């Protein structure tokens with residue numbers, strides 16, 4: 628049985644099939660408060676085929692919504708494993724149901740706050756791309772702390788990315804883009820980058836290139852992009868590439 632958001636039918640996406648189960652992501656141990664490594668769980672192990680192919684690429688999408696980007700892109704990239712993270716239960720289940728019906732084995736869905744998962748659970752240096760498309764703008768100033776892009780987020784994303792790996796960002800929202808820009812300019816320029824003791828600058832900024840799954844004229848081809856294009860909105864897009872510390876002799 629499947630379900631539809633608008634019809635309000637029961638949600639039936641089995642944990643451990645598309646949705647990451649509680650066994651796969653057990654509660655954060657208390658020890659993580661003093662030892663950050665104690666809470667790490669390798670999400671690449673949530674893909675059973677990985678045991679035979681441990682070098683598979685691994686990408687995370689933050690705020691997958693109805694899963695449009697994930698389903699389109701994963702179908703074209705069977706060599707990549709995708710973790711979709713969505714904190715709204717209804718959307719997460721909708722996306723998971725869509726993934727299950729697509730039969731794609733290279734997507735898992737997790738319902739949680741992606742910024743917390745990245746901070747507490749994801750090991751260092753394992754992710755090839757973090758996708759952040761049409762993130763919620765939280766326009767009221769008292770809600771700015773809920774925006775995904777923060778100094779801590781940029782520090783933790785740098786930590787989980789492989790050297791040369793990418794944070795890819797698209798938004799339609801001018802005010803959110805101004806906020807993002809202010810952060811990106813510091814993290815791709817002379818700083819300061821609070822709480823970060825890696826290379827300066829931590830990231831290099833490059834132009835955004837559309838993924839293979841985007842249609843003609845699209846940047847990514849998510850649900851929100853398609854809706855906003857019909858409304859004639861304009862978009863902002865960029866890519867931050869992880870720079871690594873110079874090795875001895877550089």
Ligand SMILES: C[S@@+](CC[C@H](N)C(=O)[O-])C[C@H]1O[C@@H](n2cnc3c(N)ncnc32)[C@H](O)[C@@H]1O
Pocket residue numbers: 689690691692693712713714715718739740741742760761762763775849850851852
């Ligand atoms: C505006 S929607 C965009 C959905 C999709 N990316 C698209 O472009 O169609 C933003 C989504 O991100 C989710 N979201 C926002 N902050 C999140 C977070 N910290 N962790 C996980 N999901 C988040 C929201 O629940 C919402 O579904």
